[in-house]
Structures are given as structure tokens and as C-alpha cells.
Amino acid sequence: MPGIRKIKIIKLSYLILLTTMTMSCQKDKHSDLTKIKKLSHSINEISGITMLSDAKLYAINDSGNDNTVFCLNQKGEIINEIKIPGTKNIDWEDLAYDQENNIYIGDFGNNNNDRKNLVIYKVNGLLSNTISVEKIRFIFEDQKKFPPKKKNFNFDVEAFIHLNGNLYLFTKNRAKNSKGKTKLYKVSATPGKYMAKLVGEYKTCEDSSNCLITGAAINHSGDHIALLTHNKVFLITDFTEDNLFNGNIKKIKLKHNSQKEGLCFKNDSTLFITDEKSKYGKATLYEYRIKK
Numbered sequence: 001m002p003g004i005r006k007i008k009i010i011k012l013s014y015l016i017l018l019t020t021m022t023m024s025c026q027k028d029k030h031s032d033l034t035k036i037k038k039l040s041h042s043i044n045e046i047s048g049i050t051m052l053s054d055a056k057l058y059a060i061n062d063s064g065n066d067n068t069v070f071c072l073n074q075k076g077e078i079i080n081e082i083k084i085p086g087t088k089n090i091d092w093e094d095l096a097y098d099q100e101n102n103i104y105i106g107d108f109g110n111n112n113n114d115r116k117n118l119v120i121y122k123v124n125g126l127l128s129n130t131i132s133v134e135k136i137r138f139i140f141e142d143q144k145k146f147p148p149k150k151k152n153f154n155f156d157v158e159a160f161i162h163l164n165g166n167l168y169l170f171t172k173n174r175a176k177n178s179k180g181k182t183k184l185y186k187v188s189a190t191p192g193k194y195m196a197k198l199v200g201e202y203k204t205c206e207d208s209s210n211c212l213i214t215g216a217a218i219n220h221s222g223d224h225i226a227l228l229t230h231n232k233v234f235l236i237t238d239f240t241e242d243n244l245f246n247g248n249i250k251k252i253k254l255k256h257n258s259q260k261e262g263l264c265f266k267n268d269s270t271l272f273i274t275d276e277k278s279k280y281g282k283a284t285l286y287e288y289r290i291k292k
Contacts, residue, residue, distance in 0.1 A: 090117070
């Protein structure tokens with residue numbers, strides 16, 4: 001029979017293990033987000049995530065970083081780092097996917113609204129390690145000056161989705177005195193050069209600092225779209241035409257404010273969300289369960 005001291009040590013070890021496991025997936029009592037894991041320093045500037053049919057998460061960093069796609073498990077641990085040949089990270093801002101397990105890398109960050117080299121990389125063969133890359137180049141049909149006047153700074157993009165053979169881009173409004181209005185553009189997902197067509201607009205709120213669109217995702221059934229800001233999610237359903245904003249839009253307050261930029265569906269009822277490193281803490285992977 002083990003001695004009293006040994007029993008106490010075993011109990012203490014069990015309590016420490018239980019506490020560690022609980023803290024690794026903990027819900028903030030003030031927020032509806034569940035924290036899964038603080039992320040590796042390699043993805044401190046995580047700007048986009050998506051999930052393919054292998055149930056793995058794929059992530060990118062934004063400007064100032066190289067052309068690497070990171071593969072993570074659902075615990076937020078990096079399991080592979082994949083250099084994407086023939087690409088350059090000028091300002092990678094979001095990832096999208098299609099039903100053939102292609103991923104789309106949006107190199108369309110455009111803080112100064114003056115870029116003429118906007119490109120989306122279509123990456124095939126990521127799961128089979130037979131990677132090939134094609135380019136979708138575009139300009140906005142309603143942009144005439146590079147840059148435009150500051151009151152018209154609404155040509156930065158940090159969010160997009162793939163739907164029915166097209167890519168839908170949501171702008172991050174940097175216009176002076178803006179009211180948070182995001183513009184929606186449509187571009188073909190077939191490699192080539194295009195004029196991005198303006199197909200809709202939506203006013204997120206009056207306070208532009210909290211309502212700028214920083215990420216987008218669509219579920220695998222193709223009938224739910226989520227748009228991300230630093231403290232909210234807009235959930236769009238029942239859309240039928242190119243102007244996705246004609247659907248039903250539900251505003252969800254996350255009760256948590258940070259530089260959130262990555263978003264994807266885990267399933268129809270759960271979202272993965274990421275934020276970047278800040279002075280308040282490391283980049284983090286969260287889970288959010290959509291309330292009915």
C-alpha cells in the first residue's frame with residue numbers, strides 16, 4: 001500500500017494535470033469566445049485561416065512575412081509549414097477554399113489604396129504535396145485614382161470567400177470619417193486578369209473603428225457566411241444573388257475586443273477565430289459556438 005506522502009503527491013499531480021487541461025480550452029467568463037491555445041510566435045501576425053477536407057487549419061501571416069502557409073491541428077499546434085512556390089507576400093490578408101481543396105491566398109492588402117498589383121493565388125495540390133499555383137489578377141471597376149481622395153479610401157481588402165466559381169471580396173473601409181460601410185466585389189475564380197465588379201454595399205455600424213471587416217468565411221454547405229470585425233461577427237443566411245447582403249444578416253457581439261483577422265467554420269454551428277499578437281498577449285486561437 002502506498003504511503004500517505006506518495007498518495008498526496010499523486011493527487012497533487014492529478015490536480016495539476018486537470019488544471020492544465022482545463023486552462024488550455026477555457027471560456028472567458030466575460031466573453032462568448034472559448035480560448036483554445038496561444039499560437040506559436042511563427043504566426044504572431046496571423047491574418048487568415050481556412051479549413052480543408054482533412055479537418056486541418058491552414059493559416060498565413062500578413063505583410064513583412066514570407067510566402068508560407070502553416071498547417072495546424074484543431075488544438076492550434078503547427079504540424080507543417082509549406083512554402084508556396086512562385087508567390088510573394090506583399091500583403092497576404094485572407095484565405096478561402098473551394099470544394100476541390102484548392103486554397104486561395106488573397107494578396108490584396110491595400111492600406112494606402114494605391115496598389116495596382118492586386119493578386120489572388122489559386123493553390124492546387126496542397127493535400128497531396130503536388131503544389132501548383134495560378135494567379136487571379138484584378139483591379140476595382142470603380143477605382144480611378146491610385147490613391148483616391150482620403151474620403152474614398154475603400155479599396156483595401158482583408159476578407160473574401162469562394163462561392164459558385166466566383167470570389168467575393170469585402171473591403172475594409174479606411175475612408176476619412178467613414179461609417180463602416182463595406183463594399184462587396186465579385187471576381188471569377190478562374191485564373192486570369194479581371195475587373196472586379198461592385199455588386200453590393202453594407203453599412204456595418206456608425207463606429208468604424210469597431211466595424212471594419214477583417215475576415216470572412218463560408219461553411220461547407222455554402223449557405224452560411226460569417227464576416228469578422230475586432231469584436232463582432234456578422235452571420236449572413238438566405239442569400240440568393242450576387243449581392244450577398246440581400247440575405248438575412250445577424251450581428252453577433254463577441255464581448256471581446258482584439259485584433260481579430262482570421263475566421264473559418266469548424267462546422268455549421270461553430271467558428272474558429274484568431275487574433276494577432278498585441279501588447280496584451282500572444283496570437284490566439286478561439287472557438288465560438290453560434291447561438292440559435
